[in-house]
Amino acid sequence: METQIKPSPAAILQIGTGFWASKTLLTAVNMNLFTLLANGEKSGQDIQAKLGLHNRSLYDFLDALVALGFLSRTGIKETAVYKNTEDTNLFLDKNKPSYIGGILEMANNRLYPFWNDLEEGLKTGLPQNESKNNGQPPFELIYADPAKLSEFIHAMAGVQTGNFITFSKEFDFSNYKTLCDIGGSGGHFSAHIVMNNPHIHCTSFDLLPVEPIAKDIINTMNLSDNVTLASGDFFEDDFPKADIITMGNVLHDWGEQDKLMLIEKAYRALPIGGALVVIENIIDDARSKNAFGLLMSLNMLIETEKGFDFTFEDFNKWTKQVGFKSTTLLPLAGPASAAIAYK
Amino acid sequence: METQIKPSPAAILQIGTGFWASKTLLTAVNMNLFTLLANGEKSGQDIQAKLGLHNRSLYDFLDALVALGFLSRTGIKETAVYKNTEDTNLFLDKNKPSYIGGILEMANNRLYPFWNDLEEGLKTGLPQNESKNNGQPPFELIYADPAKLSEFIHAMAGVQTGNFITFSKEFDFSNYKTLCDIGGSGGHFSAHIVMNNPHIHCTSFDLLPVEPIAKDIINTMNLSDNVTLASGDFFEDDFPKADIITMGNVLHDWGEQDKLMLIEKAYRALPIGGALVVIENIIDDARSKNAFGLLMSLNMLIETEKGFDFTFEDFNKWTKQVGFKSTTLLPLAGPASAAIAYK
DSSP, X not given: OOOXXXXXXXXXXXXXXXXXXXXXXXXXXXXXXXXXXXXXOEEHHHHHHHHTOOTTTHHHHHHHHHHTTSEEEESOGGGOEEEEOHHHHHHSOTTSTTOOHHHHHHIIIIIHHHHTTHHHHHHHOOOOSGGGGTOOOTHHHHHHOHHHHHHHHHHHHHHHHHHHHHHHHHSOOTTOOEEEEEXXXXXXXXXXXXXXXXXXXXXXXXXXXGHHHHHHHHHHTTOTTTXXXXXXXXXXXXXXXXXXXXXXXXXXXXXXXXXXXXXXXXXXXXXXXXXXXXXXOOBOTTSSSOHXXXXXXXXXXXXXXXXXXXXXXXXXXXXXXXXXXXXXXXXXXXXXXXXXXXX | OOOXXXXXXXXXXXXXXXXXHHHHHHHXXXXXXXXXXXXXXXXXXXXXXXXXXXXXXXXXXXXXXXXXXXXXXXXXXXXXXXXXXXXXXXXXXXTSTTOOHHHHHHIIIIIHHHHTTHHHHHHHOOOOSGGGGTOOOTHHHHHHOHHHHHXXXXXXXXXXXXXXXXXXXXXXXXXXXXXXXETOTTSHHHXXXXXXXXXXXXXXXXXXXXXXXXHHXXXXXXXXXXXXXXXXXXXXXXXXXXXXXXXXXXXXXSOHHHHHHHHXXXXXXXXXXXXXXXXXXXXXXXXXXXXXXXXXXXXXXXXXXXXXXXXXXXHHHHHHHHTOOEEEEEEOSTTOEEEEEEO
């Protein structure tokens, strides 16, 4: 007659309510809480005054961030003093170049509400962002404002830093001298490559408005002898010739036809023995493990006309089709990998 | 000159994009995917046809659910056959009484968009649900429709089953004969108590529209000799007298004044030595570990006028104030506990 606990709905409920933790962190980023605390620890009352928060849920909000691991605290409630953790102090302080909050502000203000229309996206195959109402995604606005563009470029780099460094250290650069990073943004990937492999010369290739920001970054790092900047449009222009062509989170934005066109441009820019390196959240071939890669592909549904993430097997098929001889996969930080094709 | 990977923004990005996994699961529940698959495994094409899905992201959606652990699969893409897991087959099939999807449908259609206004809630202290536009929360509609009410009651019970069973087995009932469950809903908690402790007689107390549904549940389980149903309003009426008074997820809906009023009614209904048992996501006293309890409290901001979740220390203070002699805390399933006060 006794009743039994298993099976349990715990995992279903945890993921089903996962948007609570998500929105709590995103809201804190959006209100610049971590930037405020980067100037020094603050009492709950000070935070309340600075952010204009109501009494009712002040401590629930701040203590939820403590429990999630994004703040630390001494005291409690009226005696509480809150402090950033090492991670939030480095990555969520707007005044540091390592700030990645630009991505999270975008997630808070755009992606969170757009993802509410996932069901419509799945039924129509159409993006669910500003384009639904004939609006422009904010990238045009970002590109028109150098300050916004700079913040966005640093945020993208912050997200990718682990991948950039792992690849720079683990890939065998010994047979190569030159590298061109297509969609190189602020030049951070090139910077990590030359710092960890001083015999390599990098070219960072991106749209013209990006160049002054990249120049600033590369000059500040004293790497202008090792990293050249080149401006162009990868749809209009051929790729600069190099021993290695890299593309980080570029291919997943586009449909299969454009993916093939970009892979073919890489092939033409490489010498025999040269390498194409694609860094993305490559989905495992069984499509049953890399949840983040599969969810990123759904984000491409929300955000793009035809984009999707892909497996190493897909990469193999496309690169062989274009003429590459062999391929290999190098796992990087978390859900990301480098898919490599040799000409 | 080499660059280093640590610290890493991985935890920030994982929680910051956590709404992707959440919305993917909620969307699947909302489209009745798991109910469809409870009738037997289906190919991707069959699922596509039944749910009216577009080609573009069909397999990304289904395979994301595989990677998250909510579906299993043989074959891949065009040869894929999808199947519920044990958990999703039991808890997300609308045709089973164990269905908890009613809660998740509500999370998908109401809470997800309402939580987009968390920042406004934190700044104003006001709920961010239908009441913002002078609308009524859907509970009135649910109470007016016996089929909806029945589904809702089963869903709430499904969520709580682990807590009900753990408490029924771990609490020492030997000194007691009668129990009254305030806000007893479908009588599931009473049912688990009497099945695991046959010497106890339970009364399940809730609003009048709940009674026929509870009667059906108790009769089906052949427990009508052990469980009595009583109808009333815990704001208007005194509690039925019993050796143990229980309240599950009742107190967190209300402000401190109403919480005290309900605790006092429990005190008056108990004999000397009697026990008040409150089952909730009790926040740890340090308010730094039970993230789910703290986030549930933010959900009470979104959903109620004055509700909030609380610590065992808060419970101690309130129960002592009302006259209870001693208290103890019994951890239950996951983030939930039973806070117990003895008269």
